[in-house]
Amino acid sequence: MDDLDNDYDNVPVAPGHGEHENAESDDEQQDWRMLATIGSDKKSLPKRGEKEYEPTGSASDRNNVDESRQAMYTALNGERQHTSKVHISGIWYPHLRKAKVLVARGPHFKSIGKADSSGTIWLLPEEVIYLVERGSMSLYNARGDLKISLQACYAACLGACQGHERYLVYAYLKRLGFIVQRATSFDESGEEQVVQKPDSCRIGRLWKFLLQKFDSFCTGLRRAIAKQIPSFGPIICGGVWRSYDSIYRELQIIPFYSHRGSHVTPKSTVAPFKVAYNVWKPRPSFKKSNPGEPDFRVVVVNAQKDKMPTLAQAGALLSTLPACHDSTSTSQERLREGYKNVIIGVVDYGIISFMTLGDVSFGDEHIYERHTANNRLSKYHSTKKR
């Protein structure tokens, strides 16, 4: 079944969609006829089919749909098998809320389980349910004499997973091939440990400060000359303005939350707005002992019980995260993704919808500066017109 996951890699990307790709719908119709061409040779699985736009109601259209449906039935009729070579067995210890692995075989252990000092591998409850559910593992009771059914496995392990929603999100991401591990803030008491990088650009800040002082001095002078300091504006007085940059700087009177120069102290988060899982993209070089920075951090909420976070809750959650963009990113990337972001898995009766919550500050991005730079302006223009 791992082949199926890898197969998504070969989906061709439509030209010109690039950055917007992940915003598009993934609810495409599957063309099952691909399965019919495979026959007995199961080495390569099909690629996803083309989306068929606007059915015209013609005979050939109906024929295509019928063929596809028949191919799906044929595929579902096939016998499903597992090889004994990679079958895992383990024992569930209810008081530890963990399962001990007796025979550790197969590729799963690259990213699943944790070995103790004696070399025994232990599995967390969600890992146990996931493996048993996909048929890769047989689970036994503590005495080791009774094989636990899937139903009993759910009954035994689900309580230790911190909610059904969390297991659903875990299993969903695992099935898609991601590497998923519990974050330190998984439990109620745990807090995510984040190393905040110190701000190194002091001279830049000093220069900016001096520039701002000079600007405000100029404004004062301008107003003194114009002899108008009325209570009701204006901000942009008459007289000569040398550039739109200076006008924009003058207009910037609304205080905003800035990400530059301020040191964020992590605040304590409250369930459910805590990072539950760290997620890595599938990679062959992944090491359980040294996983590195996760690609994504996932929070799980229940759509029925939990509403959207207030800014205080969201801010506390975001304050525990490290910044994710380096200095090479463009302002567009930073504004779309946020300086830091977290993924929220919203579970509603088993249906999972993911959203990214990103921390941005439009005030930190000086997009107006391009109005004066003509060369940059024309460059921007040519890329925008496709």
Next chain:
Amino acid sequence: MKKRNLNAIYHSPLPVEVVALPPLVPHNPISVAYYVYQLVFVPFLWGFKRRRRLTAYLELYTDSVSSYVSSIAVDSYEDMQELWKAGFFGKGTQSRSDPTWALRTAKRLQEASGETEIVAPEEVTARRRAARKRFKNARALAEQGVLSNPADSEKVEANEEPRRQKPTRVEDLALRDSEGNVRQLEKLQLTFQEAFFLAYALDIIDIYDDRTGDLVTVPYLLGLLMPDWSPDNSFIVNYVVYHHYRSHGWCVRNGVKFGVDYLLYRRGPPFSHAEFGVIVIPLYSNESKNQLMRRDWYWSSGVNRVVGGVKKTMVLCYVKVPDCIDKWHTVEELLKMYEVREVVLRRWIPSRNRD
């Protein structure tokens, strides 16, 4: 179709004139002299020059209890064009956005034969839709096997859409004035935030009361727009957001068509689609009030799908509302009592974020 030079038409991002300093070449005495002239004398000469001011009219609606502003609009053609071209303010009351009604009407009345230059965005859309319809009809016929030769489909198309000659209507005669020019019946309607920004921050517009003809001063305008003076008055909260994005170089336009409060364009509608849809959320110092005002995930999912479907990103813009707004001397101080913070919300699709 001839591509218009957008940079030349919409060269300034705000309706304020800017006189740039010339480049300074230190070893060239002429350059230095010219630079000094620009630096010292031009501001002096400008001291005598009055800035061109635009005129808008405010309509008050009065009932037995109180009176409130029903609309603020500009009706001079030059002012409308300036406001649209420099910063994309307002909306033409007879047009989709750009006030093009007079141009379109003049063209229609001319009964121009053949292709003329395309002027209005409405026309571009209409032509594109007609072309798409023709293409779909031809394709449907080809699918059904009615036509095998593509040349036949051209014939069908020609038969279906004959060039219609529109007769002149009686009411069209009233559209022209005595000199034969089309009367200017369109106005450019401004949102209250736009009007306040132009009047207070940029100080380039004079607003007059439609009935009395009196000048509406900025303090009076502010009193009309936020009659209750409550800190979370929707006008002031929205104005803070509007001013914030305008002051950082964004072109801010109304977003009701996409279920958001504001749309943010990097330069303006003719250049590119809006990149962000902004939702304004007041934030109180009382956390339990914020808890009560929380929205559910169905709402965010709905807005996100609409906004994401047109390739925009949803921005939640929180405005920290002060407890009391009685103590201020200038409007600037009043606005500085508020603070904004943004959070972006985007749909995340696992299978598309794996590689």
